[in-house]
Each structure stands twice: as C-alpha cells, then as structure tokens.
Amino acid sequence: EAQTFSWGSKRKTPELEWCSVVSRYTVTTVESSVWNQLPITKEAAFEVDLPSSAFISNFTITSNGKVYMAQVKERAAARKIYDAAKKQGKTAGLREIEKFRVAVSVPSGTQMLFSLTYEELLPRRLGRYELSLGLRPGQLVQNLTVDVSITERTGISFIRVLPLKTNRLLSNTAQGDTDAPSSTHVEQQACCARVHYSPTLQQQNSISSKGLNADFIIQYDVDLRDLLGEVQVYDGYFVHYFAPRGLPVVPKDVIFVIDVSGSMIGTKIKQTKQAMSTILEDLREGDHFNIITFSDKVHTWKKGRTVRATRQNVRDAKDFVKRIIAEGWTNINAALLSAAQLISPSSSSSSNHLSSRRVPLVIFLTDGEATIGVTAGDTILSNAKKALGSASLFGLAFGDDADFLLLKRLALDNRGVARMVYEDTDAALQLKGFYDEVASPLLSDIQLSYLDDQAFDITRSLFPNYFQGSELVVTGKVKPGVKDLKVSMSAIDSKKEVKFENDVLASHIKGNGRISSFVHRLWAYFTIKELLLAKLNTTDPATQRLLADKATNLSLKYNFVTPFTSLVVVKPDAAEAAQTPTTTAATITTTATTTATTKISVAGAGKKPNSPSNLDGDPHFVVQLPKLHHNLCFTVDGRANDVLRLLEDPERGIIVDGHLMGAPPKHGVEERSRTYFDLLTVSSDTGGSGDIMITLSLDAVVVEGEGRDTLPVNQQGSVRRQGVTVSVDNHRSCWIQLAKDVQFLVLFHQYKHPSYLQMAHLGFYITDGRGLSASTQGLLGKRECWVTRTRATWWIAYNSSWASSTTLPHRCKAHSHGNCLDSNKRTMSRNCASMLSQ
Structure with a gap:
C-alpha cells in the first residue's frame, strides 16, 4: 500500500505487497517503485497506512543501485538528528503511529524503490482472524501484486477473501459467502494457504479511473482440537494459543451504562439507540441486565437490581431506550458507582454458587470527559476499582473528544478492555460488533501456568474471562535443557472449576528463519505491548522510567519502531540521486498509540447549568x-x-x-x-x-x-x-x-x-x-x-x-x-x- 508516482510515457511501475503469516504472526512488506521520465526533478511520496497494533521493523530506499537502510534509534537520539537536519534546512519528517510517510526528490530519468516492513499479531475475534492490506497507489498501476502466504501448524479450517472494501465503514457483508475480487487466486492445503491478487489495468479502471483506494481483506480460522490449545517451542522461546471450542456459554449480568449528556445530542444518541435495540434483542434468557443513563444526574431503568432477559423485560427496556434524551453534563464517577451497586450483589453471591453463576460485565459508553461531580481521574479510578469488585468493565470512547486514556485505565484496573468508537455512519455497527465480542463468556479466571524451573520471562498468563470466538496468547522463554514443557490450565466454566495439564515437546533444532524466528519476535512484540500498558497504568515516575527503559531496550534489540523509538533514515536528495555525494537526513518518529487528555471539570463555583445554549x-x-x-x-x-x-x-x-x-x-x-x-x-x-x-x-x-x-x-x-x-x-x-x-x-x-x-x-x-x-x-x-x-x-x-x-x-x-x-x-x-x- 503506497503512493506510487509515474511521470512521462507509460512504463511498468510496480507496486508489490507480500505478507507472510506464521501461526497468526504477520510480517508484511510493501514495495513501490517510482520512475521519473520527465525532464525535470519531481517529488515522490511513499505513504502507508499501518494497523494500529503493528510495529515497523524495516525501511529502505534504493536509488541508482544504492540501498539506504533506516535505523531504529532511541527517541532522544533520533530527535537530535531531526533537529540538526531542520537547522541545516534539510528535509525532516514526523510520523504518527498509524501512518508512515516519506517524500524524496526524484531527478529526471531516475528510478527509486521504497520498501517498508511491519509486524503484528492477528487477534482472533468472532471466530476468525482478519488480515487487512491497504491498496491505495493513487493511480492505475501496471504491475500491482498482493501475495499472502499463511502457515498454521494445527490446520486451516477455512479461508475466504472478501470483496474490496472501498471505504472505512463496517458493513454486514463481511459475513457468509462473498465473491473475492477478480484476479484473486486462493490455494489451500491442510496447514497452509496462498492468496494471490494482481488486477489488470482494465480491472483497476473498472473500479476507479484514479486507481484502487481499498482494503484487501482475508479472513480465516484454524483447527484447534486440544482443549488446552496449541503450544509451540522453538530456539528457547514458546508461544501458547488458548482458544477452546465447544464449551457451554455462561450466563451474564450485564449493565449498560450510557452517556446521555448534551454532547451526545443528534447522530450519536440516535446511533446508540439503534445499537442498543439490536443488542437487547440478542440477550439470552439466562442473562440478567439493567440500563443506566447518566449526564449530571444518573437514572437507572430498574432500581436496585438486574432483571432476567425475558421477552417482556427486553420490550420494556427497548421502550426505555427510545425515550432517552441527551442533555446536561457528564458525571462519570456517579455512573460507575451506580453500576457497581447493581452488579456487586449478584457477582458476590455467584462466587459461592457455581451452579447459578453469572459473569458480571459493565459496558460503559461515553463521548466526553468528566465535567461535574468527581472529575479527578485518579479519584474516579480508585472509586471504581473499590466498587466494581470482580466485575469486568469494557469502556467505549465515542468520538475524538472522549477521554480515551481514562477509559483505558478504568478497563485495565477492572478486568476489561477499552475501544474507540469512531464518529461515522457505521457507529451503530461498531457498538454492536464490540458487544458481540463479549456477549458469550465461556470461562472465567483463567490461569495458564508453566513450571518455574522450566520457563521464565512469561507474559501475562492470568485472564479474567475467555469469550467465545476469541483467543488468549502467552509467550515466554524456556530454560536450556528442557525437553518437555509442562503446561497447566485452571478456570471456572458455567458450573465448576476445571483443570487440565499437558506436556509439550520442546524443539531445540534451529528451524528455518521463517518458521522458528517468529516465536522469539512474537515474545518481544508481546512484552513491549505489556510494558506499554503497565506504564500507562502506573502514576509512579520511577516505575514509569523503569518500564520505559525496558521497552526501549527491547525495541532497539528487535528493531521495532514503538512509542519509545524513532526511525531515522538518511534519504537521497536530488543531487545524490544524480551521482553527487550530498545527502539529506530525515527522521520518521512515532507518537504514542494512545492519547492522554486533561480532565476538564466544572465545579460548583456557580449554579448548575440550566440552559442548553x-x-x-x-x-x-x-x-x-x-x-x-x-x-x-x-x-x-x-x-x-x-x-x-x-x-x-x-x-x-x-x-x-x-x-x-x-x-x-x-x-x-x-x-x-x-x-x-x-x-x-x-x-x-x-x-x-x-x-x-x-x-x-x-x-x-x-x-x-x-x-x-x-x-x-x-x-x-x-x-x-x-x-x-x-x-x-x-x-x-x-x-x-x-x-x-x-x-x-x-x-x-x-x-x-x-x-x-x-x-x-x-x-x-x-x-x-x-x-x-x-x-x-x-x-x-x-x-x-x-x-x-x-x-x-x-x-x-x-x-x-x-x-x-x-x-x-x-x-x-x-x-x-x-x-x-x-x-x-x-x-x-x-x-x-x-x-x-x-
């Protein structure tokens, strides 16, 4: 996925994108060649949209047969190079985490090749893995190729290629059988598959005369028959994929907490109502639920309790949702405490009676910051953690003005996750899609264990819930000489506590780089991600510095561009490309994947607002x-x-x-x-x-x-x-x-x-x-x-x-x-x- 520029008469301007997926770990390389056939120097821009979870691991520019390779530097060191380049009037650029862009001057008759590699782990959601590759060359391309290889040791249960996605919106067409784009070829064997896509100029033109502007999407799932999951051990590292199938769904206590402050007026509240209507219909009869709306005041649909999801109760709840009015301020603290009062009695009693156990969940939606009542973020976090107990909180930040940092910290503190809901016409589908991910709990309090004398430097291995269609992943190191890695699992299902154990043969053979190297890179990838979350969730400066140092060292060792490192590339300028020794320097830096916001609050310095103007x-x-x-x-x-x-x-x-x-x-x-x-x-x-x-x-x-x-x-x-x-x-x-x-x-x-x-x-x-x-x-x-x-x-x-x-x-x-x-x-x-x- 890149901007490809071609000037002058028609020539082959290749754009290649190939991707290797080994046991869910994805390494994607994007290459784009530009050829200036005009008599003057032109500027070419190479731009790639990146998945938010991906780390860049390599970037090169090839000009006149010379390869310019970027280096990953510590953030401070890269900043010095950037500042020095700016002082000298040279080209320097900054990159946000989800977008890579670099521009160079291309002299007449010169050809340049850009190559970018990034890595990520594909998460399993709703029973499938999804790989999305952007195709946005900005023009018709003579030679546009996408090549994807997928290798899964336990087998591939299905693979499908969706129609080209020409906008960023979600749709319901991603389900079921759909036609792949023309010129797509899929070859599938038991444990591997290959997907090849190379549209002709005519096929590209039939989609748009300006070239493709779409995402190429592959969905697949794996065969996983062992209840304990799949464990792979290579070269002193292991990865454990845990995703049991066929377990009964555990009933849930779910509290929907909905922001109805004045900023929700209009499209947001309309889309929220649409999503809630569908979500309520999907509740199972064994589930219990309640609804809380909040602005400067908190309103609870059924006072003091959750109710069974009978047809009548669902109809009454939908009527309640239809009557919601958006107005007022935002009292996040009061809303969370009200939710805790509803769910705590149920969750505490269920711990003593597994036969009637229900999983407590709080789904919290807001589009802004705390503006009334308790507005200090640390106080809200402390109050919520004390009150919610064993309940899992899932935060949904609706739009750019939501306090996403606060929601992430709330979720981290309370056994959940936080997601952004983007303001667009598909917001209702985004809300429903997130609910679907957590609608079917299968296990709770999952502990994946590995003998201390066999494994170390293990990533997170205790999980609050396992939901149908998802996957839990643990990576770590194996001590030298270990032949069999002993793996155990304990959890609580719908009625009882369950335990399993198994021995996994550790391979000490140096496998080929493609198959074996992914495990230790996956360990580094996961460890850095967890260090980022841990830093986010602590306020102690010394601890934050220690976590940042660890993440920085790992990022440098594995050549990952993360929020602690920057990509520094010495780029050829027009003179260099014309065989003179002058070069220019640019840094391509990364910012944090999460945005921290200052909490804006309104205290009682004056009257409570009584006008919506x-x-x-x-x-x-x-x-x-x-x-x-x-x-x-x-x-x-x-x-x-x-x-x-x-x-x-x-x-x-x-x-x-x-x-x-x-x-x-x-x-x-x-x-x-x-x-x-x-x-x-x-x-x-x-x-x-x-x-x-x-x-x-x-x-x-x-x-x-x-x-x-x-x-x-x-x-x-x-x-x-x-x-x-x-x-x-x-x-x-x-x-x-x-x-x-x-x-x-x-x-x-x-x-x-x-x-x-x-x-x-x-x-x-x-x-x-x-x-x-x-x-x-x-x-x-x-x-x-x-x-x-x-x-x-x-x-x-x-x-x-x-x-x-x-x-x-x-x-x-x-x-x-x-x-x-x-x-x-x-x-x-x-x-x-x-x-x-x-």
Whole structure:
C-alpha cells in the first residue's frame, strides 16, 4: 500500500505487497517503485497506512543501485538528528503511529524503490482472524501484486477473501459467502494457504479511473482440537494459543451504562439507540441486565437490581431506550458507582454458587470527559476499582473528544478492555460488533501456568474471562535443557472449576528463519505491548522510567519502531540521486498509540447549568427555542480567523464574540475544514463609569475596566468590577456573572498528549440566560430568523449582525426530545421552519 508516482510515457511501475503469516504472526512488506521520465526533478511520496497494533521493523530506499537502510534509534537520539537536519534546512519528517510517510526528490530519468516492513499479531475475534492490506497507489498501476502466504501448524479450517472494501465503514457483508475480487487466486492445503491478487489495468479502471483506494481483506480460522490449545517451542522461546471450542456459554449480568449528556445530542444518541435495540434483542434468557443513563444526574431503568432477559423485560427496556434524551453534563464517577451497586450483589453471591453463576460485565459508553461531580481521574479510578469488585468493565470512547486514556485505565484496573468508537455512519455497527465480542463468556479466571524451573520471562498468563470466538496468547522463554514443557490450565466454566495439564515437546533444532524466528519476535512484540500498558497504568515516575527503559531496550534489540523509538533514515536528495555525494537526513518518529487528555471539570463555583445554549468543539451550537420543548442544533462552516457574533443584547449592553482557529481535517473528509474557538471576548455596559471587557484566551482571562487584571487559567482566582464577577476555579473553568440571571461559563479544553485531531480550545456556555432581553441576537441569542432554500439545501440565516459583516451559512438541525434531525431532508426543513416561526 503506497503512493506510487509515474511521470512521462507509460512504463511498468510496480507496486508489490507480500505478507507472510506464521501461526497468526504477520510480517508484511510493501514495495513501490517510482520512475521519473520527465525532464525535470519531481517529488515522490511513499505513504502507508499501518494497523494500529503493528510495529515497523524495516525501511529502505534504493536509488541508482544504492540501498539506504533506516535505523531504529532511541527517541532522544533520533530527535537530535531531526533537529540538526531542520537547522541545516534539510528535509525532516514526523510520523504518527498509524501512518508512515516519506517524500524524496526524484531527478529526471531516475528510478527509486521504497520498501517498508511491519509486524503484528492477528487477534482472533468472532471466530476468525482478519488480515487487512491497504491498496491505495493513487493511480492505475501496471504491475500491482498482493501475495499472502499463511502457515498454521494445527490446520486451516477455512479461508475466504472478501470483496474490496472501498471505504472505512463496517458493513454486514463481511459475513457468509462473498465473491473475492477478480484476479484473486486462493490455494489451500491442510496447514497452509496462498492468496494471490494482481488486477489488470482494465480491472483497476473498472473500479476507479484514479486507481484502487481499498482494503484487501482475508479472513480465516484454524483447527484447534486440544482443549488446552496449541503450544509451540522453538530456539528457547514458546508461544501458547488458548482458544477452546465447544464449551457451554455462561450466563451474564450485564449493565449498560450510557452517556446521555448534551454532547451526545443528534447522530450519536440516535446511533446508540439503534445499537442498543439490536443488542437487547440478542440477550439470552439466562442473562440478567439493567440500563443506566447518566449526564449530571444518573437514572437507572430498574432500581436496585438486574432483571432476567425475558421477552417482556427486553420490550420494556427497548421502550426505555427510545425515550432517552441527551442533555446536561457528564458525571462519570456517579455512573460507575451506580453500576457497581447493581452488579456487586449478584457477582458476590455467584462466587459461592457455581451452579447459578453469572459473569458480571459493565459496558460503559461515553463521548466526553468528566465535567461535574468527581472529575479527578485518579479519584474516579480508585472509586471504581473499590466498587466494581470482580466485575469486568469494557469502556467505549465515542468520538475524538472522549477521554480515551481514562477509559483505558478504568478497563485495565477492572478486568476489561477499552475501544474507540469512531464518529461515522457505521457507529451503530461498531457498538454492536464490540458487544458481540463479549456477549458469550465461556470461562472465567483463567490461569495458564508453566513450571518455574522450566520457563521464565512469561507474559501475562492470568485472564479474567475467555469469550467465545476469541483467543488468549502467552509467550515466554524456556530454560536450556528442557525437553518437555509442562503446561497447566485452571478456570471456572458455567458450573465448576476445571483443570487440565499437558506436556509439550520442546524443539531445540534451529528451524528455518521463517518458521522458528517468529516465536522469539512474537515474545518481544508481546512484552513491549505489556510494558506499554503497565506504564500507562502506573502514576509512579520511577516505575514509569523503569518500564520505559525496558521497552526501549527491547525495541532497539528487535528493531521495532514503538512509542519509545524513532526511525531515522538518511534519504537521497536530488543531487545524490544524480551521482553527487550530498545527502539529506530525515527522521520518521512515532507518537504514542494512545492519547492522554486533561480532565476538564466544572465545579460548583456557580449554579448548575440550566440552559442548553452552548457552543463547544468544532463549532457546533445548541440553542433552546423559546416557549417550545425543542432545541435547535447546528454547525457553522467557519474559516480560520473568522470572528462570530455569538450573542448581542442591545438592551443590556452585552456582546460576546468568538475568534476561530483552523484545525487539521478528519481523515476521509479532507475537503471539509475544521475550526475551534481560541479567543472569546465578553463586553458589558454596566451603566457605571465605563464598559467591562473580558478577554479569554487559552492561557489567561483579562478583565479590563477601571484597571486591568489578569487571571491565569491554571489557578484559582476572581475579580469583581461594577457588579460583574469573573471567577476562575481550579478545574480550568471561568464563571462570568454579568447581572442577576445572566451567567456564562467558559471551559478551557487542554490535552496533555493530543492526537492530531485534538486541539486546545474554548467552550462557551450560557448557564443562566433568564436575564437576557427579548431583543437578544447572535448565534446563541433569542431572535427572529427565517429559512431559505439554496441549491436544494436548507439553511438558516439570522437577522443578526456578524462581527465580520458577512452572512455565514451553517447547517441546521432541529432538536426535539434529545434528537437532532438533519435539515438536509426537505421534510425536516419544513419542521424546522414551523418551529422557528413559533
């Protein structure tokens, strides 16, 4: 998968992708050749989308027969090279963990070959392994080839190639028999298979004249008849795959905890309801369940208990879900404690009565940060761990603004895992897909053991649950001289404790590199992954440094690009490729695979918000329509450096303006710009000796009028002038009390380790607008408005004065009982217009 550039007349421009899978461990190599046939120098970019779990292990550039091989360096050392290259004006680049990109200048008549290798372990989910290879050359390619070989010692039960996946969305077509792409050849024997795909130019053109832009997906599963699983021992290392088949499903106690705060308004809450409706239908009669919704308040569907999943209870639960309304703030701590109260009695009693045992699960969905109640992450973690006991917590972070770091730590502390749910049209399928993975518990408290005098440096071997269709993996080292590795397993099934033992013959023959070397590389891969998780889950600086050092040393030894190392490559520039000795240096670095966010909280410095009028994030707005039980929610398609008039009350002399800053677009929708607020100004005519002007930036709050005071956003303080009170609390929140019944709140959103989509920004809320006059205008004001139709799209235009003196179009949605309805549909536009006319 690479960007391939070809200039001039048609010539063969090969793009090759081959992949070797040995016992689930995958080594993928992507090669792309570029040939500049123009009389001038051109720049070529080689870009590969990587699986999030993969580690890069090799990268080379071949130019004029000379091979330039990248080296993996410690992060600090690579940074020095990067900085030195930048100072000299040479090309240097930074790489995020899921994307590799490098650009070089290619002189006239020169051919270059790029080659990238990455490694990963394929997880087993829903009874299959899935290998996905990106094919995005950016043009029609004369010689495009995908070659995959799969070797599984216990045998391959099935293999199938899915149709090319031309978008990132999930679909239901991945199930059952489907047709493979044309020019796909599959050869299968008992323990190995080969897949070959090489589409012609005509076949590529029939898909798109711009070349392929798709994922080539292979699914397969293995035969595994031994209940204890498969153990392989090579060259002093072992790997144990544990995935028993045919066990009875254990009933579960499952608590669904759903965030229904104001940020869930619209598509998110609609998709959550869709997913919950399907999930509830799939509950087994032996299961017990309950539903908790939370914002600033917590609501439990059935107080104090879980209920059996009878048809009537499921129907009642679906009715409850349909009535959910999204509004308010986010009290994560209270929601978790409420879930613990429901599930703890059941789980504790079940430990004494295995015949009636049910596995306790909490599925926790949120799209934001804790903003009310207990907001400190460490306190939430401590409270949850004490309260949840033996329950497993599975965290679902819905969208880019969710506190994914907190959810990961909650899951690590409480026997579960955390996943991202991406904001897209397939979000309901993502939610349902995750539930399917944990819907059928088969075993609990699984302990895989190996005699201490035989094995050491073993990765995690104690697991809280084993779910149908999944797989548990343990790797370690075998002491010299061991001939038989003794393996034992203990666990609890639906009724009793089970134990098994077995002896595995250890092979001390130096096998060929392809078959035997994967075991020790898999051990290193797994060990680094576990060190990353352990570092994430500790707050002790000394322990964090020790874990980081261990992960760094292993990464350097096995040439893995991880969050602790960087890939440094000396690239040929145009002069070098033209046979001169000059070179340029670039570093390709990696950032952490998880994003840490600062918890933004709202303490009781002022009243609890009672109005949904607000703006936050990539500017979207929620406005309460007067005299109606409806909200109007919309997104402004602003541009960087636009100034928006958010609110203007001419009778009270209050004006609020917001300045927009640009942000990187989301992947797949590059044509749509993203903006955030980085500066807000609030002015008020107090009727005294002069106006009060409040300027809020990402770093400070400046209050002017009868002097000038500055309040840093990271410490508590307050200023009172002419009846106006400005208070900054210790939770990065600023409360502005302009008059009786007029109060605003500004949140300072900061991220410790932001992803490229996350930017520090301001959020503005009207927490009390009862004192605003009826003539208030602006995006969040009470005003007259009309609906116009432009190019088959309905827009709302306001008769308010924009600070930029322009009328800015923005998408409109009408919000009724927690649902935002898309105004791009003509019927909704009429509803929107009728509500506004009232």
